[in-house]
Amino acid sequence: MTENRIYADNAATTALSDTAFEAMLPYLRESYGNPSSIHSFGTEAKRAVEDARKAVAEALGARVNEIYFTSGGTESDNWALLGAAALRGRQGRHIITTEIEHNAVYRTAQQLEKQGYDVTYLPVDRYGRVAPEQLAAAIREDTILVSIMTANNEIGTLQPIPALCEAAKKRGVLFHTDAVQAAGHVPINVRAWGVDLLSLSAHKFHGPKGVGALYVNLRTVLPPLLYGGGQEKSRRSGTTNVPGVVGMAAALGEAVREMDKALPKITTLRDRLIDGVLKLPGVKLTGHPTERLPGLASFYFENIQAEPLVTALNEAGICAGAGSACSAGSGEPSRVLKAAGILVENNKPAAPLRLSLGRYNTAAEVETILERLPQALIKAAAERVILPSVNLDDYD
Numbered sequence: 001m002t003e004n005r006i007y008a009d010n011a012a013t014t015a016l017s018d019t020a021f022e023a024m025l026p027y028l029r030e031s032y033g034n035p036s037s038i039h040s041f042g043t044e045a046k047r048a049v050e051d052a053r054k055a056v057a058e059a060l061g062a063r064v065n066e067i068y069f070t071s072g073g074t075e076s077d078n079w080a081l082l083g084a085a086a087l088r089g090r091q092g093r094h095i096i097t098t099e100i101e102h103n104a105v106y107r108t109a110q111q112l113e114k115q116g117y118d119v120t121y122l123p124v125d126r127y128g129r130v131a132p133e134q135l136a137a138a139i140r141e142d143t144i145l146v147s148i149m150t151a152n153n154e155i156g157t158l159q160p161i162p163a164l165c166e167a168a169k170k171r172g173v174l175f176h177t178d179a180v181q182a183a184g185h186v187p188i189n190v191r192a193w194g195v196d197l198l199s200l201s202a203h204k205f206h207g208p209k210g211v212g213a214l215y216v217n218l219r220t221v222l223p224p225l226l227y228g229g230g231q232e233k234s235r236r237s238g239t240t241n242v243p244g245v246v247g248m249a250a251a252l253g254e255a256v257r258e259m260d261k262a263l264p265k266i267t268t269l270r271d272r273l274i275d276g277v278l279k280l281p282g283v284k285l286t287g288h289p290t291e292r293l294p295g296l297a298s299f300y301f302e303n304i305q306a307e308p309l310v311t312a313l314n315e316a317g318i319c320a321g322a323g324s325a326c327s328a329g330s331g332e333p334s335r336v337l338k339a340a341g342i343l344v345e346n347n348k349p350a351a352p353l354r355l356s357l358g359r360y361n362t363a364a365e366v367e368t369i370l371e372r373l374p375q376a377l378i379k380a381a382a383e384r385v386i387l388p389s390v391n392l393d394d395y396d
């Protein structure tokens with residue numbers, strides 16, 4: 001692998017920032033205490049965890065006692081849905097979500113269906129958006145929870161969360177948003193938005209992997225998902241990942257502090273990438289043209305298969321993401337693209353391509369991607385072998 005390879009898969013995960021790394025180091029080495037211990041090692045660790053909670057709360061516009069640390073986005077999403085269902089299950093058994101949620105929400109909703117809950121999967125428009133009126137019309141007397149993601153991981157579309165949330169609140173329904181792709185990339189204010197539950201994951205904003213948080217509004221007494229030692233005020237048992245939460249807080253604080261500077265820079269790079277790619281033949285932009293994550297550019301190439309394209313790009317030193325497309329002999333088409341009406345004819349290959357930029361990408365890298373992409377497309381188009389498709393379950 002070349003040393004000067006370009007990382008354009010920031011929606012899958014991001015590089016740990018130096019700030020987060022430095023903040024974590026003491027808690028990986030000398031301050032390794034368990035925050036539940038009452039000796040000095042423990043109290044040091046506990047102080048670090050509570051400082052981290054304060055920093056995460058500040059970054060989200062939340063109160064400090066509304067932040068619960070988890071093992072990441074998947075756990076936060078599972079807890080939000082399963083917890084809300086358990087909390088409100090006596091009031092009603094109807095849940096509303098969308099057809100384009102990440103599997104961490106989608107599969108959990110399917111699981112709740114098996115337990116007797118009735119789930120409405122709202123359709124989206126061709127840009128992947130849900131209209132607030134559409135949500136309002138779907139709310140019933142027995143609706144207990146709405147879960148709609150802030151930003152989509154495949155096509156980058158941002159949802160109008162405050163308006164969607166208002167529609168749910170008017171009817172007294174709990175509102176959860178999976179902000180895993182959005183946190184640290186676009187401004188979030190849980191109080192201004194009015195959400196009850198919000199999930200985030202550190203590795204998507206230059207923090208470490210395997211750590212996340214769930215914002216739980218003070219009014220919402222969410223029952224635990226995990227039982228055990230009673231950590232996190234008995235709402236989420238398990239010894240706290242001290243270096244993890246410290247790293248997450250440092251990364252989120254840094255992302256929020258740098259957002260004013262980073263946002264226009266990354267958006268400019270993304271738009272240059274979109275303009276350049278759309279000049280190529282047989283390509284469509286997926287997702288909303290403007291209401292999208294600042295760094296995420298997603299496309300759809302006709303007559304090309306996803307795997308050969310990502311492989312050809314990788315050989316050219318460009319690390320990009322793909323999803324499964326409806327291609328001959330391969331698996332299911334992407335649920336998200338299908339929901340947005342971006343369908344291909346049967347047996348006709350088509351490749352989704354996701355180029356996701358972050359704070360560390362440069363204008364020169366974008367130009368290199370644009371220079372090398374046509375050759376990779378030619379190579380992928382010449383590919384005759386039908387490779388097994390990427391498993392959508394692995395699509396982050």
Ligand code: PLP
Binds near residue numbers: 075104151181202
């Ligand atoms: N939700 C979304 C929108 C995601 O993109 C991801 C990423 O994988 C997740 C949830 C799961 O997060 P984690 O990898 O922290 O479990």
